[in-house]
Amino acid sequence: MYGSLLDALPAVLSLGNFAAVVIGVIAGICIGALPGLSATMAISVLIPFTFGMDPLVALGMMAGIYNGAMYGGSIPAVLLRIPGTPAAVATSFDGYPMAQQGKGGYALQVSVVSSAIGGIASAIVLMLLAPPLAKVTLLFGPSEVFWVAVFGLSAIVFLLGGDILKGLMSACFGVFVSLVGLDSISGYDRYTFGHLELLDGINIVVLLVGLYAMPPAIALLEEIVDLDTSMSGKLNTVSLWKAIPSMLKYWKTWLRSSIIGIFVGILPGAGGSMAAFLSYNEARRASSNPDDWGKGEPEGVAASETSNNADTASALIPALTLGIPGTAVAAVMLGGLLIHGLQPGPMLFRDNPDIVFGFMWQFLFAAILLIVLGGALATNSFAQVLRLPRPLLGAFIIALVLVGVYSINGRMFDVYLMLGFGLVGYFMDKLKFPLPPVVLGLILGGFAEQNLRLALRIGGGDWTALASSTTSKVIIALILLVVLTPLFKRIFRPKRSLTSAS
């Protein structure tokens, strides 16, 4: 089982593949450092450019961007108290007070070392857990696969938090988009409105770029933000290697936060910010000086950054084995796999072991590279990224998404479609409709429909055949648990608060 893991290593160490990871990490740190831009957006913009690339080169860049951006988000969180990514909010609690005390450089060093440790732990768990899990899922038939798809959708809607009603609508919209095009079984064209370009369905990249890249680009031009970057030039850093010995006392926090981050990453619907908050709270509770937290305690930065990077590779465990992404970034990465003809799920491990295991190695190397590339000198340079003018950046992103989407099929129709999704994404974002369920709906919708119809055919049209196996019953029970738990919580919460108030 793990033999394929070692076999994939030489290809990953080739110059081209390794360079892709290095470029990805650097790009990821820069993007993460820019408030308003996220790893999801960066990978969405990148995907169309990877069409002509070798799959491992493309995936290496994505792994690098993901890891780099999770650390990069801490740079403005520490220097300006503006988290570069949502997962870096908890980092600003202690990172910014440290910067005000003239210890901004040390805060960033704690952040980069903790990020690397979290990322390494997460990549190792991905390598150890994904292959056996994939073997188990090989035993699934069409009805089980259908229920797994339903579970994935319900988990992301109900565990994501926020407005469940809007989450459900987002998921329905995503599934509906997946139905556009020629029905592969009956041959009937659904919702193409006479456009031949839609017969093959809506390309996932067009949707991803529209939903995730256009709204931030519009926001960069729309919002007038005057960032005070004066702090970014005064980091007062010493060499990272000299600073590491003073951080070794945080080993318990690194261990605890890695476990929390990995666990949260595996859960569909949760994400880096939840991992960072949970980990920060737990570390503070375990600390001997909880009153100093929030006033510049380096351990707070360590807790938050370890867990938001420990969430990265582990989010790919359900994505690679079941085809259910745990986070928005994982969903976008699944899109990246799909455009290279790689169908996530158990078959991926059987048919393309070199690529899937190579991808896992790339996650590990990306995490290690954080220490090398995010070291003292580099951190000083990355902090300068904050000085980039936002209107120029917005204009660049719009040009990049246009050229990227056009180059998929060499036609303007995809660009118009992407702009349409961009506008929908903008309003969804503003009205707080969650975006990950749309992507997951698009990925799982067609997949679920195909397996539902296959299961019904096998069962002679009998709907009860869908729940006849024990595995199906277990998955249905899990779906009910995921759906009903938040509802019960919502019903009982007001009663409890009323009781405590009285």
Added chain:
Amino acid sequence: MKQTASEHGPHPDLIAGIAIIVVAGFLLLRTPDMPTMSSILPITMLSALIGFAALMILRVFVANRSERVKAPRHRTFDSWPRFLGIITSIGIYVVSVSLIGFYTTTAVMVPVVAWCFGYRNIKRLLLADLIFTGGLAVIFVLMMGQDLPTEFFIR
């Protein structure tokens, strides 16, 4: 508060709900022509969308009378005129790419858009434009051999 819009005008969820019902209802009208098996999921999804949108609208009305039910008003635009300006710029950019070519349009539009939306350092703008458009040309023409909408002067 940034997240909360003013209380004037119709609730954004109300407008969104009505728009969803109208669009989903229109799409639902096309399902009777489909084969039964092909129409199962579209009917389910569109009906669910209509149902959820109706619930969202209902929630807006109930929230006005009840303390327990909440329908927060989220601000849709940071600045109406800037939003319209951005959409117009993107529209002009896309149409110009089709009409006069990708590189010419990008070389003109990137600095113009950045200048219009607040970055007024002309020297840096032109330098950034040269690096960006030149970089794209190197990637797409030399490295990838990818054809982009042709320039009007070489058609």
